[in-house]
Amino acid sequence: MARKARAKEIEDIRHWLGGRSIVLVGLMGAGKTTIGRRLARRLGLAFTDADTEIELAAGKSIPEIFADHGEAHFREGERKVIARLLDGEPQVLATGGGAYMNGQTRAVIADKAVSVWLRAEKALLMKRVRRRSNRPLLNTDDPDAVMARLIEERYPVYAEADVTVDSRDAPHEAIVSDVVRALGARARANAPMKEPQHS
Numbered sequence: 618m619a620r621k622a623r624a625k626e627i628e629d630i631r632h633w634l635g636g637r638s639i640v641l642v643g644l645m646g647a648g649k650t651t652i653g654r655r656l657a658r659r660l661g662l663a664f665t666d667a668d669t670e671i672e673l674a675a676g677k678s679i680p681e682i683f684a685d686h687g688e689a690h691f692r693e694g695e696r697k698v699i700a701r702l703l704d705g706e707p708q709v710l711a712t713g714g715g716a717y718m719n720g721q722t723r724a725v726i727a728d729k730a731v732s733v734w735l736r737a738e739k740a741l742l743m744k745r746v747r748r749r750s751n752r753p754l755l756n757t758d759d760p761d762a763v764m765a766r767l768i769e770e771r772y773p774v775y776a777e778a779d780v781t782v783d784s785r786d787a788p789h790e791a792i793v794s795d796v797v798r799a800l801g802a803r804a805r806a807n808a809p810m811k812e813p814q815h816s
């Protein structure tokens with residue numbers, strides 16, 4: 618796409634968003650944090666990662682929060698932090714993989730944002746999460762089985778998101794372009810008609 622057409626597409630997306638944010642949902646390793654940061658840059662919006670905000674608020678890392686207080690405590694903090702963030706300026710918000718499973722969080726997201734599910738196959742997710750051990754849910758003897766269970770439980774819920782993008786095995790910027798294209802298509806589909814239609 619030519620530079621001018623790309624700029625126009627971004628302008629159309631910004632216009633369509635109005636004051637809404639973009640919220641990325643999907644499983645661990647889908648690329649919410651890395652793609653979200655790049656997407657924000659592309660759209661000229663601020664970027665926030667909910668997990669980072671939770672860590673800042675708690676003064677502890679996510680594995681420490683899980684170990685010291687348990688998952689339920691983490692989930693409650695996650696719900697509060699996301700509600701607070703979406704009450705602020707429009708932004709690209711990367712959530713943690715479990716956040717969208719909370720019905721209240723889904724309602725806040727539907728009210729204040731456009732949601733994007735970054736969908737990926739299990740093998741690719743596992744490849745991407747292998748490098749880091751900061752995800753307590755996968756800190757088990759059989760992380761592959763955990764991931765399979767989470768796919769079964771969560772994919773039907775992630776499917777409620779406004780837009781789905783395949784987080785395929787391609788360079789980061791190619792995935793960002795796919796997200797921009799998907800948002801642009803939605804923006805055009807939802808754009809009000811410029812002139813009233815006469816028959």
Ligand SMILES: Nc1ncnc2c1ncn2[C@@H]1O[C@H](COP(=O)(O)OP(=O)(O)O)[C@@H](O)[C@H]1O
Pocket residue numbers: 643644645646647648649650651652711745746748784785786787788789792
């Ligand atoms: N399209 C991609 N190509 C290659 N690596 C990727 C891609 N998307 C994400 N990754 C890598 O996968 C890992 C997990 O990504 P991350 O953004 O933390 O996912 P999430 O926030 O959804 O758990 C990171 O090391 C990131 O660089």
Ligand SMILES: O=C(O)C1=C[C@@H](OP(=O)(O)O)[C@@H](O)[C@H](O)C1
Pocket residue numbers: 643644645646649650668679712713714715716751752753754
């Ligand atoms: O899927 C989940 O329940 C979790 C995903 C993590 O975030 P990422 O999806 O960014 O890895 C983090 O919030 C926490 O470890 C729990």
Ligand SMILES: [Mg+2]
Pocket residue numbers: 649650651668711712713
């Ligand atoms: Mg993340």
